[in-house]
Amino acid sequence: MSSYKINAFTYALIVALGGFIFGLDAALISGTVKFITEEFNLNSMQLGIVVGSPSIGVLLALFFTGSACNSLGRRKTLQIIASLYLISAIASALAPSYWSLVAARFLGGLAFSSISVASMYIGEIAPPQWRGKLVSMTQINIVLGLSAAYFINYSIIQLTSSDAAWVTSLGIKQYTWRWMLGSEIVPAFLWLILLFFIPRSPSWLVYNGKTEEAKNTLRKIIPEAEINVQIEEMIQSMQSGNQDQSLVSQLKQIFSKPMRNTFIIAMTIAIAQQATGINAILFYAPTVFEQIGGGTDAAFVQSIWVGLTSIVFTVLGLVLVDKLGRRPLIIWGMAWIILSLGICFYGFKTARYTLTPTSITELTSINNAERLQTIAGKEYGSDIEFKKALEESLGEADARKYSSQLIQKAADINAVLILFGILSFIAAFHFSVGPVMWVLFSEIFPIAIRGIAIPFFTLITSIVSMLVQVFFPEQLATMGISYTLLFYAITVAIGLVILYYYLIETKNMTIEEIQLKLQKK
Numbered sequence: 003m004s005s006y007k008i009n010a011f012t013y014a015l016i017v018a019l020g021g022f023i024f025g026l027d028a029a030l031i032s033g034t035v036k037f038i039t040e041e042f043n044l045n046s047m048q049l050g051i052v053v054g055s056p057s058i059g060v061l062l063a064l065f066f067t068g069s070a071c072n073s074l075g076r077r078k079t080l081q082i083i084a085s086l087y088l089i090s091a092i093a094s095a096l097a098p099s100y101w102s103l104v105a106a107r108f109l110g111g112l113a114f115s116s117i118s119v120a121s122m123y124i125g126e127i128a129p130p131q132w133r134g135k136l137v138s139m140t141q142i143n144i145v146l147g148l149s150a151a152y153f154i155n156y157s158i159i160q161l162t163s164s165d166a167a168w169v170t171s172l173g174i175k176q177y178t179w180r181w182m183l184g185s186e187i188v189p190a191f192l193w194l195i196l197l198f199f200i201p202r203s204p205s206w207l208v209y210n211g212k213t214e215e216a217k218n219t220l221r222k223i224i225p226e227a228e229i230n231v232q233i234e235e236m237i238q239s240m241q242s243g244n245q246d247q248s249l250v251s252q253l254k255q256i257f258s259k260p261m262r263n264t265f266i267i268a269m270t271i272a273i274a275q276q277a278t279g280i281n282a283i284l285f286y287a288p289t290v291f292e293q294i295g296g297g298t299d300a301a302f303v304q305s306i307w308v309g310l311t312s313i314v315f316t317v318l319g320l321v322l323v324d325k326l327g328r329r330p331l332i333i334w335g336m337a338w339i340i341l342s343l344g345i346c347f348y349g350f351k352t353a354r355y356t357l358t359p360t361s362i363t364e365l366t367s368i369n370n371a372e373r374l375q376t377i378a379g380k381e382y383g384s385d386i387e388f389k390k391a392l393e394e395s396l397g398e399a400d401a402r403k404y405s406s407q408l409i410q411k412a413a414d415i416n417a418v419l420i421l422f423g424i425l426s427f428i429a430a431f432h433f434s435v436g437p438v439m440w441v442l443f444s445e446i447f448p449i450a451i452r453g454i455a456i457p458f459f460t461l462i463t464s465i466v467s468m469l470v471q472v473f474f475p476e477q478l479a480t481m482g483i484s485y486t487l488l489f490y491a492i493t494v495a496i497g498l499v500i501l502y503y504y505l506i507e508t509k510n511m512t513i514e515e516i517q518l519k520l521q522k523k
Contacts, residue, residue: 010132010223014124016196017080018139020116023087023193025147026186027056027110028281029309033155034179040403041179042100046475053475055104057281057468059111061461067115068454076123076203084194086113088187095184117144117440118460122452125444126205127223131324131510137444138320141437145316149309154185156306205449208236235514236449255451256458263520264446266504268459271332274497275439276466278339279490280431282474283308283424307421308428315429319437327509328438335434336498342430343491345423350484353415355388356381361411368396368404386482388412439463445508448517 031053039049070079090110097103120140128136162175174181207216213233220229255261323331359378365371373395382388392401392408401408447455477486508516 006129006223006225007132010128010136013127013200013223014136014139016193016200017120017123018136018143019189019193019196020080020083020120021140021143022147022150023084023186023190024114024116025144025149026151026189027087027091027113027147029148029151030155030182030186031107032151033159033182036406037179038100038103042103043399044100045398046479047472048100050472050475052100052104052107054468054471055107056111056114057464057471059108060114060464061111061468063112063115065461067119067457067460071119071122071206071457072209072454075206076119076126077197077200079119080116080123081194081197083113083116083119084190084197086110087116087190088194091184091186091190095180095187097180114464115457115460118443118456121440121444122456123203126203127201127219128444129224133324133441133444135320135324137441138316138323138437140440141432142313142316142320144436145309145312145432149306149313152306152309155182158182204232205236205452208233209449235512238514253454253458256455260521263504263506266500267446267506268443268455269462270497270500270504271435271439271442272459272463273466274336274494274501275435276463276470277490277493277497278427278431278435279343279470279474279487280428280436281467282470282486282490283428307425311425311428312432315433316437319433323438323441324509327507328442329505329507331434331438332442332505333498333502335430335438336494336501338430338434339427340491340495340498342423342427343487343494346420346427347484347488347491349416349420349423350385350482350487353385353413353484354381354383355385355409355412356414357408357412365404365407365411367407368400374408382412384482384484385409386479389479442508445511445516446520448514 035049035053038044038052042048044052067079070082074082086109090106090113093106093109094103097106117140121137124137124140125133158174158178158181161169162178169175172181201219201222202215204216204219207213207219216233216236217229220232224232256265319331357374357378357380359375362371362374362378365374368374374392376395377391380391382391388409389401389405392405395401396404443456443459474486477489481489506516506519508519511519
C-alpha cells in the first residue's frame with residue numbers, strides 16, 4: 003500500500019472514530035431503559051424524551067455546525083464535538099435526577115453532528131476511487147460502537163448477579179445504568195486526543211484562500227502530479243457556485259433551480275433513512291426483544307446479535323459500495339428493508355397473549371400476583387390489548403415494571419420468524435441506506451455550499467430520528483408493535499419510489515463531475 007493511501011486511510015479512520023463514539027452514546031441508553039424508568043418512575047413520554055434528548059440536541063447543533071465548519075474549519079469543529087461527547091458522558095453517569103440526565107444527554111446530542119462533519123471531512127480528503135470506502139468507515143465505526151454498547155450493557159447485567167467483592171465495592175449492582183453510560187468516557191477522551199493529529203481539509207483551505215497549505219495537505223494523500231489538477235477543480239467548483247458566502251445565500255442556493263435534483267435526492271434519503279425506524283430498534287433493542295417473550299436476559303443477548311449483524315453487513319456494504327455503485331445498494335436495500343419490516347409485522351400481528359392460572363401462580367416475584375386472576379385464561383389478540391389488561395389488573399406502575407416477565411409467560415408468538423425479520427432489517431439497513439446516505443452526502447454538493455448543505459440535510463434526518471425515538475414508546479402504547487413497524491414500512495416505500503426516479507449513480511466520479519451530471523439530469 004502506497005504512503006498516500008496509508009495517510010488517507012489513517013486520517014479517515016481517526017475522523018471516523020467519531021462514529022464509534024456516536025454508536026456507543028446512542029445504544030448504551032438501550033440497556034438503561036428499565037433501570038431509569040424504575041428509578042425516576044417515568045411514563046412512556048418521559049422515557050421517550052430521555053432516550054431521544056440527544057436527537058433534540060443535535061437539532062440545535064446543526065443550526066451552527068455549517069457556520070462552524072466554514073469559519074473554524076472541519077478539524078476544529080470535530081475537536082469541539084469530541085469535547086462535548088466527553089463532558090456529556092461524565093454528566094450522564096453522575097446525573098442526580100431525571101432532568102439532569104435529560105440535560106446531559108441533550109449536551110451529548112450537540113455532538114451528534116459528528117457524523118455529518120466526519121462525512122464532509124473524509125469526502126474532501128478521499129481520492130474519488132476510495133471515497134465510498136473511506137466515507138463508509140464512519141458507518142463501520144457506528145455499528146462497532148453499537149455492538150460495543152450492547153456487549154458492555156450485557157456484561158454489566160451479568161456482573162449484577164455476581165457476589166464478587168470488587169463488583170460490590172464499585173457499586174455496579176446499585177448503579178447499573180450509571181456504569182453503562184459512564185463507559186463512554188474513555189473512548190471519547192482518546193478520540194479528542196487523536197483529532198489533534200489530522201490535517202485541515204484541503205477543500206476548506208481552498209475555500210478560505212489558503213491554496214499553498216491545501217497543496218501541502220494534498221501531498222500527503224495524492225501524487226504530486228495530481229495536485230494542481232485537484233486544486234483547479236476545487237477552484238472551478240467554487241467559482242461555478244454563488245460567490246456570496248453568507249449563510250442565507252448558501253441556503254438559498256440549496257433551494258435554487260440548478261440544485262433541484264440534488265435537493266430531491268438529499269431530502270428523500272434524509273427522511274427515508276430514519277423513517278425506517280432503525281433508531282427505534284437500536285435504541286430500544288432490549289425493549290423490542292422483550293415483546294417477543296424471551297425475558298430481560300434473552301433480550302440483552304439478542305441485542306448483541308443486532309450488533310454483530312450490523313458489523314457483518316456494514317463491512318459487506320463497504321466492500322461493494324465502490325463496485326456495485328450507490329444506486330443499486332440504495333434501491334435494492336430499501337426494498338429489502340420493506341420486506342423485512344413486513345415479516346416483523348406479520349409475526350407480531352399473528353401473536354396471541356394468554357395468562358393461564360398455572361402461570362400466574364408461578365409469578366412469585368410479583369406482589370399480590372392474584373390480582374391477575376381477573377384476566378386468567380383470556381386470550382388477547384395484540385400486545386397493546388394485553389398491556390391494557392395488565393394495567394387494569396395491576397395498575398400502571400406495576401404493569402410497566404413487570405411487563406417483560408408477564409409477556410414472557412403469556413406470549414404465543416413465532417419468535418424465530420420475528421427475530422429473523424428484525425435481523426434481516428438490521429442487515430438491509432447497514433448494507434444499504436445506512437452507510438450509503440453519508441457517501442452520497444459527501445459527493446452530491448458543490449464545494450461552495452457543502453459546508454452548509456451537509457449539516458442542513460443532516461438536520462432533516464436528525465429531526466426524523468428525534469421524532470422516531472421520542473414517540474416510539476407512545477406508539478408501542480397506542481398502536482402496538484405490529485402497526486408501528488407497518489407504518490415504518492409504508493414510509494420507506496414512498497421514499498423508494500421517489501429515489502427510483504431521481505437517484506443517479508456517482509461511483510468513481512469526482513465531486514465536480516457529479517455536479518455536472520446532476521444539473522444535466
